[in-house]
Each structure stands twice: as C-alpha cells, then as structure tokens.
Amino acid sequence: FERRQADLSRQAALAAELSALYPEVEVTSPLGGWSAKEVRDVADMADVLIAAVDRDFAAVAQWVNKAAVETRKIAAFVTLDGTRATIGPIVYPGETACYMCYRMRAIACDEDYFASMAFEELRDRSRTESATREPTFLPLALVAAGLLSGELAKTLTAVGRHALAGRIIEWDGLTAAFEEHDVLRQPCCPICGKKKLLNPEFPVVGDLSVERQGPGLAALRSRLVGARTGVVRSLKAIRKAPREPEFPMIVRA
Numbered sequence: 001f002e003r004r005q006a007d008l009s010r011q012a013a014l015a016a017e018l019s020a021l022y023p024e025v026e027v028t029s030p031l032g033g034w035s036a037k038e039v040r041d042v043a044d045m046a047d048v049l050i051a052a053v054d055r056d057f058a059a060v061a062q063w064v065n066k067a068a069v070e071t072r073k074i075a076a077f078v079t080l081d082g083t084r085a086t087i088g089p090i091v092y093p094g095e096t097a098c099y100m101c102y103r104m105r106a107i108a109c110d111e112d113y114f115a116s117m118a119f120e121e122l123r124d125r126s127r128t129e130s131a132t133r134e135p136t137f138l139p140l141a142l143v144a145a146g147l148l149s150g151e152l153a154k155t156l157t158a159v160g161r162h163a164l165a166g167r168i169i170e171w172d173g174l175t176a177a178f179e180e181h182d183v184l185r186q187p188c189c190p191i192c193g194k195k196k197l198l199n200p201e202f203p204v205v206g207d208l209s210v211e212r213q214g215p216g217l218a219a220l221r222s223r224l225v226g227a228r229t230g231v232v233r234s235l236k237a238i239r240k241a242p243r244e245p246e247f248p249m250i251v252r253a
Contacts, residue, residue, distance in 0.1 A: 036063045043067035048152060049075040051099075054134060058123040065091065065099035069192050075099070076152060076164070078144050083137040083173040085144040088164035089183050090151060096166035097185035098192040105183065105229040137173035144171070168229065181228045 008016065015029040039060065043049055051064040061077055068075035072093045079086045091098050103120070110116035147169065154160040163169065163180070170179045187193050225235045238250040 034060060036066070039063040040067045040070070043071045043073055046073060048156070049073055050078075050148075050152075051075065052078045058120075059125075061099060062103075062124070066191055069093045069098055069195070074155060076148055077102075078148050080136045080140045080144060082135075083140070085140040085171045085173070086168055087144050087147050087171070088151075088168040089166060090155065090162070090164040092165060093192070094195065097183045098189060100191040101186045101189045102168065102183045102229065104186050104189065105231075109226070109228055109230060109233050140171070140173050143173075147171075170228070179228075181226050181230075182223045183229050184223060184231070 009029075011029045015027045018025070018027045034057070040063070043064075049064050049068050051061040053060045061079075064075055064077075067073070068091055074093075075091045077089060077091075077099050089097065089099065089102055107113065107116045107120055148164075151162065151164045154162060166183050166185075168181050168183060170181065171177070172179075185192065221235070224231045225233075227233050234252075236252050238252055240246075240250065
C-alpha cells in the first residue's frame, strides 16, 4: 500500500486499492472494527464468507466460523505459515465439519499438544492488528488464492468435485507437494456439535463404521488416519515371521 493509505484501516485500504484497480466493481468496507459482533452483522449481508487472516489475529477466523454456522452461510478459510499454505476447509453449515472441528483435530495431532494448545490460546487472546506481517514464501498467496477461488467458483455454480468440502489441502512451497486431509465433524465441537448433519457423505466421527463405509477397515483409513487431522496419526502393520499365522494382524498406531 502507499503512504497516503497509512491512516486507513487494513480493510479500508484494501477497499480503496481494489476500487482503483477495478472501477467498474463496487467495493465496500462494512467493518468499522474487528469484533465478533461486527463480523456477525456483516455475515447477515454476505453470500459467502472468507477468512484469510494473519496468525496474530487468528480469533477473526473463529468469529467468521461461528457467524457462518449461525447464519447458515458458506465460509472458506486459508492460512499461510512460513513455506506452507493451508487452504480450506470450506464449511457448508449443516453438511460438513466447521473450522473449529478442524482446529481441534489439528492441535490434537501436533507433535507437542500442550505447546500447540498454549500457542492457540495465545493467538485467541491477541485481538490487535500488527503493523508488520510474518514472513512467508512469496508464491504461497498466489497458489492459495488461485486454488480457493477455483473451489468457490465450483461451489457457487454447483459443478465439479468440491475438494475443500470437509477437507483441507496443504501446499508445501519448498517441495511443491499437495496433500489432502479429511476433516471429520467432532461431536464435542462447541460451535456445530449439537446441530444435526443433513449430508451423510460428511459423517460425525462416532457415526463411522465398517458396515456403512464398505468392506474392511481399509475403507475408513483415509478418513480416520492422518498426520494432520486424523483420529489416529499413523497406522503401520508389523511384519510377522513367515511361520506365524496371518491373523490376528498386529499394527502400531
């Protein structure tokens, strides 16, 4: 941004920049400040909500998530962290897990749960805009924006596979590798846990069973096992001696 925009809020400066680039598009900045109430009021006027905030103001993503569930508006989330972009989930209230469900599983799967939880609580208490941004790998924003806008276009036009519905996609900028991780709804989620899901394609964790998902535990593996959002972080079969019987199987979880 330019120096003449230094006295403007981030949202007002962005609105001014977009208006200058695209004069044929009406751009407004309805947020007078950042608060749960302000976000909730704006949600009533929106068709789709998008939360793309820095880690120092991560509480905004939770406000957007709660407002989306309460107003039954579609909400999309994206986070840039160093050399990694996390795109999604796109929340369809009443159908998929919400953003809080994702954060609960992501923290539980962290190598150091207590450190991760303490950092999450610190982020939640931070309610001020930072003058500087945390450094990120330059292409992250372009890749994340392109992927998210494509998925939202499919959502609004009801075409194609909705890859971010109940799912996140991570892109590692150093290896250029994409990874998909399913996000299951958590029955203890304080935001959506008590609401009834209307789409059986996105079940609650406790509703998963071999009978419903097909023959064998392999049918459940992609949804239950994952280093980022799985109920089980890893699952590996232990090799037996050739003379030992095939069953029972022994695995390390």
